[in-house]
Every structure is written in C-alpha cells, then in structure tokens.
Amino acid sequence: MTDAPRTLGDLALEVRSKNAGPFWMTLEAFMPDEQAYRIADALITTELISELYHVPPASLQIYRIPDLHVIKVSFPRPVVQGSLHDRDMHAGQHHVPLASTVVPSGFFGCRN
C-alpha cells in the first residue's frame, strides 16, 4: 500500500529550481491538473517562500499560471553564484525545501 501524498513534491509532476542569470534564482512547481494546481496555489505564498528560503518577502516575485498548472517563484540569489559560500552553482537543488513542504490535510478537502 502506498502512502497518500504528503508533500508538494508528491503531488507535483516536477518541482525544479535553477539560476535565472547569475543574480537570481527561480523555482517552479508543475502540477498535473486543476485540483493539484489549486492546492499548490493556496500553499505557495509569499510567507511560505520567505520562511523556507530566508529571503525578504518584498524581494519575491510569484507568478501563478493556471493555464499551465504552474506556480513560479523568483528571487535574488541569497548567495552570489560562484562565491566562497555558494554550494549550488546552478541552484539546481534548491527546489527541495519547497518540494518537501508538507501539504496540510485540510488542503485536500478543497472542492472544485
């Protein structure tokens, strides 16, 4: 028996992260359908991203794209690419905090 989906990553087709040029990072959650998109849409807020990534809320840009079932979040890279403390040159592993976010059980009750 498989467990019910618990995290955003469980629900998504893909959650990914990447540099958007050397000074920005961007995250995307690709959801499979309208219902999953609505859950992601409700879950991904300025407050959540600010807390997960330790970035100021005012620095965030969130794009909600219902046609593609995608939520995209961009913010300035907290650590400059290639600097002594940059441990993820392409920002390719920074999706994990978002993907690991547990979806509160109440969210699954959302009705279309």
Added chain:
Amino acid sequence: MPHRSGPPDSVGILVPSGMLGAGFSPETIIRGISLGADVIAVDGGSTDSGPYYLGADVAKTAEGAVRRDLRLLLAAASRARIPLVVGSCGTSGTDSGVNWVAEIVNTICVEDRFDLKVAKIFSEQHAGQLIAQLERGRIHALPPSEPLDAATLRRCAHIVAMMGHEPIEQALRAGADVVLAGRATDTAVSAAFPLMRGMPPGPTWHAAKIIECGGQCTTHPGSGGVFARIDQAGFTVEPLDPDAACTPASVAAHMLYETVNPYTMREPGGTIEVAGARYTAIDERTVRVEGSRFEPAGQYTVKLEGAAVTGYETVSFAGIRDPQILRSIDVWAEFFDKTLTERVASVLELTADSWGADLRLYGYNAILGDLEQAPATPNEVGVMLLVSAENQQTATAISKLANPLLLHLPLPTMNYLPSFAFATSPAHIDRGPAYEFVLNHVVDVDSPTRMFRLEMEMKGPSHD
C-alpha cells in the same frame, strides 16, 4: 531562382542543439535542411556554469566536441548555401573565445574544402572606456545590484557586452557565410537573420527565445534540435528528433526556463511580451504561436558581464564514518571553525577579514546549509574545506594548518584523537584564482553596433 522583392513569406531557423559542442545526430541537420532552413543558429555559451569561464577566459566545451559539431554544421550550411550563426563563442564570448572558434572553423574550411566568408564580432570591453561611460551617467544597475563604481570595473579580469541582433545582422548584410559572435543575447543569435529578412519582431523574438535551448521546449528536453518557421502572423516550432514532440504546454513552459519573469524579457532594443501569446497544436508534434509582441524601448541598452578575482582557493577533502562524531557533527563543525580560526590567527598572524573558509558537510547539510530542516544523523560525511585568501601561498598555508584538524579533530568532550579518512594524498588541491560575477549593469548606447568590432575574412582552400 526567382527574383525576390520585399520580404519572403517566412523564414526557417534550424537550431541543432542548445549549445555548440553538446552534440547532435547528423539526422537532426538533414531533417532541418529538408524542412527548408534559411539559417542555422547555435549558442556557444552561457553564464550558467559560473564566473570561472569568463574570469579565466577558458571555454567550458571541449575542443574536439566543438570541432565535431562545427564540421557537420559548416558542411550543411555550405551545401545549402545558408548562413551559420554562432553566438557567445568560447562559452563567455571573450575575444579569445571568438578567435578559438574561428581557428577551428578555419581548419575545417581548409581540410573539408569550404570557401566561406567568416565574420568575427568581438564584444570584450575595456574598463577605461566603460569608466568614461559611467562618469557620464550612462551605466545603470539592474535589480538586485547596487550602482556601479569605477573600482569594480577595474577589478574585472574580463568584461563582455551582450550584443543584440544588430551587429550580427551587419555581418550578414556584408555577406558573411559564418558569423562567430562574441557575447550575444541567446535570442539575438536566432533573431538576426529573420529580422533582416523583414519578419515581424514579436514572433521573431518569441521564437528565438523558445528555440534557444534546442530540445528544451519539447517533450524530450534531452533530444537534439528544433526547427522554427517565422511568418508575418506568428511562428511554428517542431522538434528535429522524430520521437520528440512540441506541445502547447512544452512550448509555453519554456518561457519559464531560467527566466525571472515568464511573460516579459528585456532585449537590448526592447521587451518581448508574451502574456497575450496563444499556443495551438497543429498536429501531435508541431505548435503554432501567435499574439507575441515586441515593445521597442525608449533607450537602447547593452548589458555587461564581468568577472573579478575574489581570492585564491584551496580545497581539502576528508571522510568521517565514526558514528560517535556523526551524532554530534554540528558540534564538531563548530569546533573545527573555532580551532582553525584560532590557529590561523596565532600561527599565520592573519586578520579574520583577510581570509575565508567554508566547511561543507556533504551527506549531512552541505548543499542547503541553513535551509536544511533538521537533517537526520548521517551514515557518513564527506568534509570539504574550501579556503580563500589573497594569494595562493596563503590559501595553501591555511589548508596545511587545517590538515591535522581534518585528520584528527575530536569532539570537545573526547579525551583521545580520532583519525578520519583522507580520500587522497595530499588531502588538499590548490584551485588557483576564484572568480565572481560583479557586473549586472547596462550601458545606454546611441548605436547598437558601436561597442562591437567586426572583422571579415575569406577562409578555405583558396585562401589558406
């Protein structure tokens, strides 16, 4: 051949892969040519792999891989009598990067007997000339960066300016068969030829953005090339790999890839606006896009990229498997930092602000650091110590001081010295200079071509 007056009905662009040197199958090119390609365009660079390539003026791609790709592309372009445009030559688009690709092209032209007119467009900039622009108030910061100062420009090991389509178009109008551009926007490489042929800017720029990474806009991102056909009302795009498909979702989603904002993208001469674009499936593998716009900007701006040396680095690596240490790995790491700081101060008499170290616990929390939420006790940890100092000698000396700590440092509560697992002898490797991107600024210019230098020469067996 019928005489053409006015723009053609459409222009076909063949993009063989997302990066020159990444490889593609010969069938990709055959298929693209058979679809009626009017130009072959391929990107030769990126900032994505970090500041080293610009700072050190070294290409990321292997010469053999670039040679192999160019040999196929030159043969196809020469046979079909269509131009080949390569952007951001040598990864970062420095002058030596352009010359490096040009040398490979020259050799192939002689060996394979192609007589071609080769244009080189140089985009490297002198700090002195930019300082003059800065003093005239013509250089502005892009978010999130601070206003520029002259000292930052002087610190740069190399500075390149990103050309728009105009310098490439200038070379094509002058009869170039092959255009080897220094740093160029990813889109300008594909947009130059269709714009020259009178295709509308909205669809042209949007198509150029969609195809810049080759197969990335398809259902098989790892597949080879793509083909786009631009006309007066829009464009169509399809993969060159018969097993891959472009779907409205795969094409639209490419606007998300490595972009901050998926609806607008600034080019030197204006902004691509795709919020109103409509993506329609023509068949199972071809997508039609209409409704893209290009808004010309009031001021033409050229973006700068610059990399400066931040210090000289040495990297050391050791493994820890002892469960007792691993249960308290945070305590160990803190003790390590404290002990190393004290030893550097007392033995080398270096002030704390003259050097830096980054202790990374791979297998525990190295990648995400503070963003990691309550990592579990690991089974083993790879300890990487990255040291940065003003010169290599100092970075090496600090790493040698750190060596016995990486080998033997106990937990503060232990009354014996453990020994850890060095992976190599010596445990450290000097990395040489390390770089950082320090420019995120644009220059206001009156002419789109003035910052770039064009050289044209015939190459091949008749001109060797």
